Amino acid sequence: MSARDRILAKLKATAPESAGDLPDVGGWYADHRTQESTADKAKRFRHFIELAHAEVYSVSRGGWLQKLYEVLSAKQIDKLLVAPGTVHGARAQSDLPPLGIACPGYDTPIENWKPAMFNDTPAGFTAARGAIAETGTLILWPNADEPRLMSLVPPVHIVLLDAANIYNTFHEAMQTEGWQDGLPTNSLLISGPSKTADIQQTLAYGAHGPKELVVLMIEENV
Amino acid sequence: MHSRSAYPTDVYFFATCVVDQFFPGAGMDAITLLERQGIRVHFPEEQTCCGQPAYTSGFPDEARKVAALQLSLFPNDWPVVVPSGSCAGMMKHHYPTLFADDPARKAAAEKLSARVYELTQFLVDVLNFKPEDCGSDCTVVLHTSCSARREMGVHVTGRKLIGDLAKVKLAQQDHESECCGFGGTFSVKQPEISAAMVEDKVKALKATGAERVVSADCGCLMNILGHAAWKDQQEGRKTPSLPGEHIATFLLRRTAKENTQ
Amino acid sequence: MNAPQTPHALHFMPSAGFRARAKDVVENPFLRQSFRGAMDFLMSKRAAQFPDPEELESLRRLGERIRQYNLAKLPDLLVQLESNLTRNGIQVHWAETPEEANAIILGICQKHSAKLMVKGKSMVSEEIELNHAAEAAGIGALESDMGEYIVQLAHEKPSHIIMPAIHKTKEQIAKLFHENVPGVDYTDNVDALIQIGRNVLRQKFLEADIGLSGVNFAVAETGTLCLVENEGNGRMCTTAPPVHIAITGIEKIVEKLEHVPPLLSLLTRSATGQNISTYFNMISSPRKPGEKDGPGEVHLVLLDNGRSQAYADEQLRKTLQCIRCGACMNHCPVYTRIGGHAYGTTYPGPIGKIISPHMLGLEATANMATASSLCGACGEVCPVKIPIPELLIRLREESFTAPHANPTMRGQGAGHNARISAIWRAWSAIYASPALYRAASWLASRFRWLTPRRQAGWTSVRTPLQPAPKRLRDLIKERP
Ligand code: SF4
Numbered sequence: 001m002s003a004r005d006r007i008l009a010k011l012k013a014t015a016p017e018s019a020g021d022l023p024d025v026g027g028w029y030a031d032h033r034t035q036e037s038t039a040d041k042a043k044r045f046r047h048f049i050e051l052a053h054a055e056v057y058s059v060s061r062g063g064w065l066q067k068l069y070e071v072l073s074a075k076q077i078d079k080l081l082v083a084p085g086t087v088h089g090a091r092a093q094s095d096l097p098p099l100g101i102a103c104p105g106y107d108t109p110i111e112n113w114k115p116a117m118f119n120d121t122p123a124g125f126t127a128a129r130g131a132i133a134e135t136g137t138l139i140l141w142p143n144a145d146e147p148r149l150m151s152l153v154p155p156v157h158i159v160l161l162d163a164a165n166i167y168n169t170f171h172e173a174m175q176t177e178g179w180q181d182g183l184p185t186n187s188l189l190i191s192g193p194s195k196t197a198d199i200q201q202t203l204a205y206g207a208h209g210p211k212e213l214v215v216l217m218i219e220e221n222v
Numbered sequence: 223m224h225s226r227s228a229y230p231t232d233v234y235f236f237a238t239c240v241v242d243q244f245f246p247g248a249g250m251d252a253i254t255l256l257e258r259q260g261i262r263v264h265f266p267e268e269q270t271c272c273g274q275p276a277y278t279s280g281f282p283d284e285a286r287k288v289a290a291l292q293l294s295l296f297p298n299d300w301p302v303v304v305p306s307g308s309c310a311g312m313m314k315h316h317y318p319t320l321f322a323d324d325p326a327r328k329a330a331a332e333k334l335s336a337r338v339y340e341l342t343q344f345l346v347d348v349l350n351f352k353p354e355d356c357g358s359d360c361t362v363v364l365h366t367s368c369s370a371r372r373e374m375g376v377h378v379t380g381r382k383l384i385g386d387l388a389k390v391k392l393a394q395q396d397h398e399s400e401c402c403g404f405g406g407t408f409s410v411k412q413p414e415i416s417a418a419m420v421e422d423k424v425k426a427l428k429a430t431g432a433e434r435v436v437s438a439d440c441g442c443l444m445n446i447l448g449h450a451a452w453k454d455q456q457e458g459r460k461t462p463s464l465p466g467e468h469i470a471t472f473l474l475r476r477t478a479k480e481n482t483q
Numbered sequence: 484m485n486a487p488q489t490p491h492a493l494h495f496m497p498s499a500g501f502r503a504r505a506k507d508v509v510e511n512p513f514l515r516q517s518f519r520g521a522m523d524f525l526m527s528k529r530a531a532q533f534p535d536p537e538e539l540e541s542l543r544r545l546g547e548r549i550r551q552y553n554l555a556k557l558p559d560l561l562v563q564l565e566s567n568l569t570r571n572g573i574q575v576h577w578a579e580t581p582e583e584a585n586a587i588i589l590g591i592c593q594k595h596s597a598k599l600m601v602k603g604k605s606m607v608s609e610e611i612e613l614n615h616a617a618e619a620a621g622i623g624a625l626e627s628d629m630g631e632y633i634v635q636l637a638h639e640k641p642s643h644i645i646m647p648a649i650h651k652t653k654e655q656i657a658k659l660f661h662e663n664v665p666g667v668d669y670t671d672n673v674d675a676l677i678q679i680g681r682n683v684l685r686q687k688f689l690e691a692d693i694g695l696s697g698v699n700f701a702v703a704e705t706g707t708l709c710l711v712e713n714e715g716n717g718r719m720c721t722t723a724p725p726v727h728i729a730i731t732g733i734e735k736i737v738e739k740l741e742h743v744p745p746l747l748s749l750l751t752r753s754a755t756g757q758n759i760s761t762y763f764n765m766i767s768s769p770r771k772p773g774e775k776d777g778p779g780e781v782h783l784v785l786l787d788n789g790r791s792q793a794y795a796d797e798q799l800r801k802t803l804q805c806i807r808c809g810a811c812m813n814h815c816p817v818y819t820r821i822g823g824h825a826y827g828t829t830y831p832g833p834i835g836k837i838i839s840p841h842m843l844g845l846e847a848t849a850n851m852a853t854a855s856s857l858c859g860a861c862g863e864v865c866p867v868k869i870p871i872p873e874l875l876i877r878l879r880e881e882s883f884t885a886p887h888a889n890p891t892m893r894g895q896g897a898g899h900n901a902r903i904s905a906i907w908r909a910w911s912a913i914y915a916s917p918a919l920y921r922a923a924s925w926l927a928s929r930f931r932w933l934t935p936r937r938q939a940g941w942t943s944v945r946t947p948l949q950p951a952p953k954r955l956r957d958l959i960k961e962r963p
Contacts, residue, residue: 209715280879405856
């Protein structure tokens, strides 16, 4: 018998007869969490992610690029890693270089340029799939166009978020979008810049991931 | 369950072995306090110990034998009042599990469980007792045992009784809800850790400046007062730096009309 | 500041010597104060996350229910998880013992001729002492969680499951970095120290052949591994190197994805008082064709190591509900006094006391269960309502009862002592008999002056116990 079979046999021999009904997770959320308007969700999202040290800027649907440029200028960043296969990435790649910001695209497997990613990429720009108001959390589903390391390795991560895609809770997000029917290679919740309190409980930012997290939040009435 | 509407005429008093042998005065005061509320207090002579020491030490068979005796001592459907949160907790919460394999005793244990009360809980929740303060101004600090707090959930009742005393100020100690380090055989099996805990507890109680510590559990009192007295001896103090007493004794004295203290 | 060194650099030292180690810490006012401060900090952060006791209680009940439901279905869920992970391209391995788990992991490393493995925080990898095994096989195993990195540099073990270096001051860490990291000047500025760690480890993420991680929840229905962290090193370990190996205990499994949000919320709020961690990382497959990063291979090692023993008993099974939040440690008056190293086991504190006997046997952990006053603070805060005090009582029983046939636990009876058992039998005989009790208590009060002045353990810091001159029953009789 293999280790697998022995473990399973032991467990099967002693498992309880019945597990009872499925836990009523939906019921708990219905009883304990309210549904808020888009504006209130945006407010709550902003409150919590700012508490976690992220910067949030409200932008109009047409104005995000201008704000992106301002943020980069203010931080004196002249190079931004973008995803050329995405609408926002392509837009940044066409509009920012004339303003003095280089926009290399993540268009080749990491093996071809790993040292440059780690040592020479000051900022990355991605979109968020959505967000969660309750905890001030961004939802990212990296993919072939916008790969995983973009939101992790560069010291500054700038994220474009449409406030219309903010959910009340994590539970609502996964239920509404049917995540149980299929998840991508990697899905992420990000709730601030990287941090640690491992030295004498003193909070420090930029442990291993981005030191700064900037959210450009598209809102209708901006 | 006994509700407030049914004011009891008779109760059983389960003293606990610690009160019987080490704090008999507290037991008498508790009985007197109950009698003053117009209640007949019955003390079954055959009572010994709830069995907790053996039970928590990992000797359930030995505990079961002792518990079985107590189970037979309360034939009438009267409340059983216990001047200790941990012994009350043992009878209320652990007797039914202790007799899980003995249907007759299990049923008896469940019946008993429903009418076991810790003393302060009984005074407040059943008798709606509101002590009238006849003493003079003083500050005390209350230590609630872990079982009273977490198992019986009665930390509020001791606090309420003292709060009802007009001239008594209740001081607040640091880390109030933390264990004093008694834990029955724990204090003997792990003396170093237990010592560190009681040391911190006594420091916190003293730091309030209260003139005495009051508790509804004699186990904790033995530990806390024992350490305070030891410290006094070590440091050559003649008068106790932290006197203390059972809450029944304190309440009785405060509410005694003839008493002007 | 002149911070004393922690008393012991640990390897594996369960149980034996526990009292001596505890004593060392208890008698060190500096350590006493620093543990107290750290635990106060964590307790107040947790409390701030749960302002509404009703909501907390209902969420804990839900958490408990979710864990119990999933444990009840564990064998089926493991099979479901395996088949969905395999379908997704993640390779699943099973290990009954730490040795098997190490062999699997090192086998994968060797297949890839790996020289360097970077590790995200994984208590299970501590449990199997992977670092020793890797070192012996000539593979560098580098911890990348800041706390774990510090502890590894100091050749110690974590003293807390969430905050591994909680026993260290920044001055000690400053010295450690200065002496061990080439070209680093002494600084005790925390930001600067973190920056030093960041720079060293970035280079390693770039070079590493293997990334190793733990798992917080494994979701059976989707075949997904979930990781909770704040630093980003977990994401680095699971994204940057070409191979990712995850290791987890067999119990950390949920059937439904929707079981995750309540458990996640309980976990981060109970552990560090955060409403959510910075990162929640869900991994469902290796790199797919066309994707530009992520490991080409992902493995999951499922470890038993005594868990199936706990599983076999209805009461002990509750041990496996644990989501490793560490709240029981933060609220434990014993842990607060002695810190994590004194326990000598991978998992310290209340959770350590109830899980370690299944991993190491009662023979190696017999005394641990006695190191509790049963105050109940752990059970009160446990987000999944594990009745830790009840389990401690049960473990005392398993340890102290004379060895018998068909024991539920390895090492049953290891703490058995004929003399102690005889004392309890005598105690029981006296207290179960009204007549004997009357006689014994009468003698004790009558000859109270004979009570010894030295009472083992008790009188080291207390005045001796002495029975009152008259018992309550005597006073009652004497009433007018
Ligand atoms: S036993 Fe409970 S409190 Fe302790 S680590 Fe596990 S889940 Fe957290």
